[in-house]
Amino acid sequence: MDVRSVTSRIPGIGDRGERKDVVAVVKLHGVITPTPTPFARGVINLAAVESALTRAFDHDRLKAVALLINSPGGAPTQSGLVAERIRQLAAGKPEIPVLAFCEDVAASGGYWLACAADEIYAHRTSMVGSIGVISGGFGFTGLLERFGVERRLHTAGENKARLDPFSPEKPEDIEWLKKMHTQLHELFVDWVKKRRPGKLADTEELFTGDVWLGSRAAELGLIDGIGNLQEVIADRYPDAEISVAEPKRSLLARLGLGAPAAASAMLDALAQRVVWSRFGL
Incomplete structure (x- = not known):
């Protein structure tokens, strides 16, 4: 052979x-x-x-x-x-x-x-x-009321239960989430700019999501x-x-x-x- x-x-x-x-x-x-x-x-x-x-x-x-x-x-x-x-x-x-x-x-x-x-x-x-940040969820407060279910939640720390889906949304919790999104978005934008120097078009359109x-x-x-x-x-x-x-x-x-x-x-x-x-x- x-x-x-x-x-x-x-x-x-x-x-x-x-x-x-x-x-x-x-x-x-x-x-x-x-x-x-x-x-x-x-x-x-x-x-x-x-x-x-x-x-x-x-x-x-x-x-x-x-x-x-x-x-x-x-x-x-x-x-x-x-x-x-x-x-x-x-x-x-x-x-x-x-x-x-x-x-x-x-x-x-x-x-x-x-x-x-x-x-x-x-x-x-x-x-x-x-190039953006998104998060989502559901709210079940109306569903609990409809079936007569009482939500019992106990925490130590005033911010421990932020955005609990079984409780009404609080304006301060939404503001906190927006700040987190902004910080993550800035990190994402910085990463893209770092990895593609001199290649990106000069327009903020790139970072609108x-x-x-x-x-x-x-x-x-x-x-x-x-x-x-x-x-x-x-x-x-x-x-x-x-x-x-x-x-x-x-x-x-x-x-x-x-x-x-x-x-x-x-x-x-x-x-x-x-x-x-x-x-x-």
């Missing part, structure tokens, strides 16, 4: 037996949430993506790391933690570029993640931006160009192979054991559905 005919079929091995360069891909797909869901698919947090990020940057013959992003956003802290971890790993290999590719949506926290890359690309139809399609996002400097992962990588690294870095899964997850209760899983799915629906997805 001709040894060359065997080695040429091994992934990463060329016709002459040399190992190919690698572009490592990390998929950042889903809602960004701190909720520990080891059995669920489609959520992003540091615990969920840490192993995939580490594997990506540890590849031999690494030419670039590509972040494949499809996220409507979510928790700001997890957005920051994941983005900072990407930059920390990138700092250890300053010669390796980090490229972000926006798919359907890279909005809010999803765009925060994209800004961890050195360059950002999107499809013409991708929804990009939403609006979202744009890929072509307009390019005009505003939110992304570096129009393109998808396959075509950009093929053009810049024609001799490299794409290797998807998958996160490690626990033994219970691999065996399909220990899945969350049906009610809890349904609530998680509903919460994620609400976030995606803001972008018509």
Whole structure:
């Protein structure tokens, strides 16, 4: 048997037996949430993506790391933690570029993640931006009265029960929440400006929380160009192979054991559905 005919079929091995360069891909797909869901698919947090990020940057013959992003956003802290971890790993290999590719949506926290890359690309139809802060909830005071239910709440500390959904809203609590939103918004804006110096259009329109399609996002400097992962990588690294870095899964997850209760899983799915629906997805 001709040894060359065997080695040429091994992934990463060329016709002459040399190992190919690698572009490592990390998929950042889903809602960004701190909720520990080891059995669920489609959520992003540091615990969920840490192993995939580490594997990506540890590849031999690494030419670039590509972040494949499809996220409507979510928790700001997890957005920051994941983005900072990407930059920390990138700092250890300053010669390796980090490229972000926006798919359907890279909005809010999803765009925060994209800004961890050195360059950002999107499809013409991708929804990009939403540099703002949002929170929501429900009030159940009328429901309790309707069924004759008395709310009993005891605290130590006058501000311990801010925005309790079973109590009437207080103006001072709303003002407190607005201040928190303003502070988070300022951090988001500072992060975008830090990561994209000299690239952003000189307009406050960028930071109103609006979202744009890929072509307009390019005009505003939110992304570096129009393109998808396959075509950009093929053009810049024609001799490299794409290797998807998958996160490690626990033994219970691999065996399909220990899945969350049906009610809890349904609530998680509903919460994620609400976030995606803001972008018509």
